[in-house]
Amino acid sequence: MRNLNIRLLLSFVAKKKLTLQKFYRQPLLHVLMQCAIIAAVWYCAAILVELLHLPVSSGVLGVLLMLILLMSGAIKVNWVRLGAKFVLGELVLMFIPLMMSILQYKALFVSQGWQLMLTIILSTAMVMLSSALTFIMGRRLQRRLYRHQIHKAQLNLKNDNNA
Amino acid sequence: MNTWSILCLIWTLAAYYMAKVIYVRYRKSWLNPAMTVPVITLSLMIIFNISYDTYWKDTAWIVQLLAPATVAFAIPIYEYRRLIRQHALALTASITVGMVVGVLSIYIFAGLFHFDRTLTYSLMARSISTPFALDLSEKIHGSSSLVSLFTLITGMVGMILGDMILTFFRIRSHLANGIAFGNASHGFGTARASQRNEDEGVIASLTMILAGLFMVFLGPSLIHGVMLFGQV
Numbered sequence: 001m002r003n004l005n006i007r008l009l010l011s012f013v014a015k016k017k018l019t020l021q022k023f024y025r026q027p028l029l030h031v032l033m034q035c036a037i038i039a040a041v042w043y044c045a046a047i048l049v050e051l052l053h054l055p056v057s058s059g060v061l062g063v064l065l066m067l068i069l070l071m072s073g074a075i076k077v078n079w080v081r082l083g084a085k086f087v088l089g090e091l092v093l094m095f096i097p098l099m100m101s102i103l104q105y106k107a108l109f110v111s112q113g114w115q116l117m118l119t120i121i122l123s124t125a126m127v128m129l130s131s132a133l134t135f136i137m138g139r140r141l142q143r144r145l146y147r148h149q150i151h152k153a154q155l156n157l158k159n160d161n162n163a
Numbered sequence: 164m165n166t167w168s169i170l171c172l173i174w175t176l177a178a179y180y181m182a183k184v185i186y187v188r189y190r191k192s193w194l195n196p197a198m199t200v201p202v203i204t205l206s207l208m209i210i211f212n213i214s215y216d217t218y219w220k221d222t223a224w225i226v227q228l229l230a231p232a233t234v235a236f237a238i239p240i241y242e243y244r245r246l247i248r249q250h251a252l253a254l255t256a257s258i259t260v261g262m263v264v265g266v267l268s269i270y271i272f273a274g275l276f277h278f279d280r281t282l283t284y285s286l287m288a289r290s291i292s293t294p295f296a297l298d299l300s301e302k303i304h305g306s307s308s309l310v311s312l313f314t315l316i317t318g319m320v321g322m323i324l325g326d327m328i329l330t331f332f333r334i335r336s337h338l339a340n341g342i343a344f345g346n347a348s349h350g351f352g353t354a355r356a357s358q359r360n361e362d363e364g365v366i367a368s369l370t371m372i373l374a375g376l377f378m379v380f381l382g383p384s385l386i387h388g389v390m391l392f393g394q395v
Contacts, residue, residue: 042231057298059233060379066237077241084238091350092197093179094229095293097222099201099315101308103208103215108282115276119286120313123268124321127290128328128347131261131370132339138253139338 027082034083037075041066167213168221175222178203192322192355197315233294236372243369250338258374261346263385265290270389281306287386288378289313292349295375302383314349321348322355337362345370 045062048054054061069075102109109116182196208218240247247254266287273283284305288296293314300310325348329340337360344352345367353371357364378385 038234039231042234045234046230056379057230057301059230059294060298060376062231062234063237063240063376066234067241070237070241077238080235080238081242084235087232087235088239091229091232091293092195093176094225094232095297095311095315096175096179096197096200096204097219097225098297098308098311100204100208100218101215102201102205102312105309105312112276112278112282115272115278116282116286116313117316119269119272119276119278120289120316121320121324123265123272123286124290124317124347125324125328126268127261127265128321128325128343129332130264131257131346132329132332132334132343134260135253135257135339135342136334136336138256139250139336142250142252 031082031086034080035087036083037080038066038083038087041069041075165220167217171213171218172221174207175200175204175225190358192351192358195351195354197351198319201315229294229297233298236292236294236375239368240372243365246365247369247373254342254370254373257342258346258370258377261342262290262374262378262382265347266382266386266389270393274393282309284386285309286313288382289317290347290349291375291378292371295379298379299382302379303386318348318351322351325352325355326359338366341366342370346374349375 042058042062045065046058048065049056049058049061066075066080070077178200179196182194182199186194186196186199207213208215269283269286269289272278273286278286281304284303285300288299288303288305288310291299291314293311296310296314297307299305300307321344325340325344329343334340334343340359341356341363344356344363348355349371353364353367356367
């Protein structure tokens with residue numbers, strides 16, 4: 001019994017270490033190469049936006065371009081999966097410097113702070129509820145359509161058999 | 164002067180790394196680096212009397228990285244394309260409704276509290292993931308710094324309120340919960356959803372990305388439509 005407890009404890013400690021390692025000790029070169037592929041796709045998108053004067057930003061066009069490349073098989077998911085995971089995990093770092101600009105809006109938050117907070121809280125709650133309810137209703141509708149199709153197909157089958 | 168800028172850069176990177184290590188270790192949602200690092204940095208800047216321009220000088224390039232980072236959003240979409248196709252109708256409907264409700268509710272509150280135009284536009288761009296929100300705010304002439312701040316607050320609020328609202332209204336379907344988190348509170352909601360349940364996390368991150376793309380393409384006309392409708 002005591003042995004088991006110790007083993008459990010050990011596994012717990014090991015698990016904690018593992019999560020830390022997972023975050024920062026991935027094969028670094030691998031991740032960097034994959035990030036370079038993602039960056040290259042973005043660069044192509046940026047050039048396209050500039051050349052054709054498209055109304056979308058380079059990042060958004062890059063998403064579409066990347067999707068097309070993945071769908072067509074020009075890029076294998078395995079080439080970019082680790083890199084994408086890394087980039088999406090560190091997304092927070094990239095907008096921290098922007099956050100510091102609150103310093104310029106001190107007056108705004110003193111004068112309208114609680115109205116802003118109330119607006120954000122209520123609006124977020126409304127978005128959350130409405131989207132969850134819509135999804136539930138939409139799925140019900142989709143199921144009904146699906147059932148209807150099956151029903152029709154079965155009817156056709158019966159008619160065929162009768163004929 | 165210049166040394167302060169470089170110090171700010173080093174501090175930001177080091178603080179982010181430390182905050183992340185602590186967050187990974189303890190897994191408490193209030194320890195999220197997106198929350199802790201700005202708060203500590205802001206208080207340090209006030210204590211040492213560093214201006215925003217000084218800070219911005221050497222850290223601006225970090226924000227520039229957001230554009231290439233957006234491209235990485237394509238990979239989850241590709242990997243879960245079957246799941247998306249399976250729930251295509253329900254996903255489209257709930258993202259559309261969620262975004263319209265978001266913009267409309269902000270319009271109503273803006274009228275109620277007399278927010279000015281920049282503030283209203285920045286609030287409208289706020290419920291999607293930061294890179295998309297910044298993109299959208301550029302198109303509708305919001306303020307990028309306000310948008311990033313509102314986006315952060317929205318994320319925190321959604322993460323805290325989400326559990327309460329979804330439990331209160333007895334929404335038990337994992338998919339519906341995931342969509343609610345992804346639609347309303349983007350990255351933070353996704354993090355919370357994946358703590359609750361793995362499926363929820365996946366669907367939340369997909370919803371977040373799709374909603375972001377939806378708003379970047381259709382958001383400007385939706386927002387201008389609402390504003391025009393209000394003036395009539």
